[in-house]
Amino acid sequence: MAFEPPQRLVRALGESAPDGDDWLERLPETVREAVALRELTVERVQVPGGRSSLVVLVRHADGTPAVLKLAPLRFRPEAERAALTRWDGLGAVQLVEGPLSEGVLLLERLHPDVSVRSLPEAKALLEAAGTLRRLWVEPPAEHVFETVAERTGRQAEVMRARADAAVAPLVDAALAAREELLAAPPEHRLLHGTFRQSKVLAGERMPWLAVGPDPVVGECAFDLARLVRDRVEDLIASPSGAATTRRRVKRLAESLEVDQERLRGWTLFRAVESGVRALRVGRPRDAELLLEFAGWV
Incomplete structure (x- = not known):
């Protein structure tokens, strides 16, 4: 998948990234691996998106819409996973079960705009x-x-x-x-x-x-x-x-x-x-x- 990360994300990560951080450089390959692992089809990257993560609109093999979210570990994506598990969809977006990768969340699709x-x-x-x-x-x-x-x-x-x-x-x-x-x-x-x-x-x-x-x-x-x-x-x-x-x-x-x-x-x-x-x-x-x-x- 060829794409440019949203500039809002690039600027925000530039403000906080520690020396030697290569998360942005590795991001295209991380997305490709996550999509292949879950047999997803990519629709588009959400723009302008957030300041700490990349949000990609995807579909499952059966056509069900979903969201793939990727974040650097310093932004605590595993804590987000744990919280979403605890809430179990009550008041918050639902975490979709499936193969897991560190720093990658698969979520139900809401109306992002x-x-x-x-x-x-x-x-x-x-x-x-x-x-x-x-x-x-x-x-x-x-x-x-x-x-x-x-x-x-x-x-x-x-x-x-x-x-x-x-x-x-x-x-x-x-x-x-x-x-x-x-x-x-x-x-x-x-x-x-x-x-x-x-x-x-x-x-x-x-x-x-x-x-x-x-x-x-x-x-x-x-x-x-x-x-x-x-x-x-x-x-x-x-x-x-x-x-x-x-x-x-x-x-x-x-x-x-x-x-x-x-x-x-x-x-x-x-x-x-x-x-x-x-x-x-x-x-x-x-x-x-x-x-x-x-x-x-």
């Missing part, structure tokens, strides 16, 4: 929140997932070491919020980890299903925090953006029975972490939006 983000904002938040609630289940007794404390601990170390002096007050506030939140987490659930409106696609067996988890185990407010800042560019452009953000925190916390202050704290931490990371990899416009949003929280 129709996400909940296509709905009006209020409706999109409602549908996204309802989908997220279904994913908050007890993790398996012996699980492979990172905890919120572990993941945010790695992030906190980078924030301390590399944050620009201009954003130091926000970084200090975010780190203080993290310490307080981790002191007494209220529950221990399997979380999507990177949930937002664009990660909820239209399906056949259910109207909306989540895709692309980076699963983590911890409290629900951590998961919900990423949804709070969805459409951040629209919030920043609005003269009532700050007030809208505060109302969104309140509404989402109440609708999903999450403590409002804990949601606010995790929203602050996750926005600042993302903003600092955007600065570090040379995306100043994204950083500006995220850090202005964090200042409102």
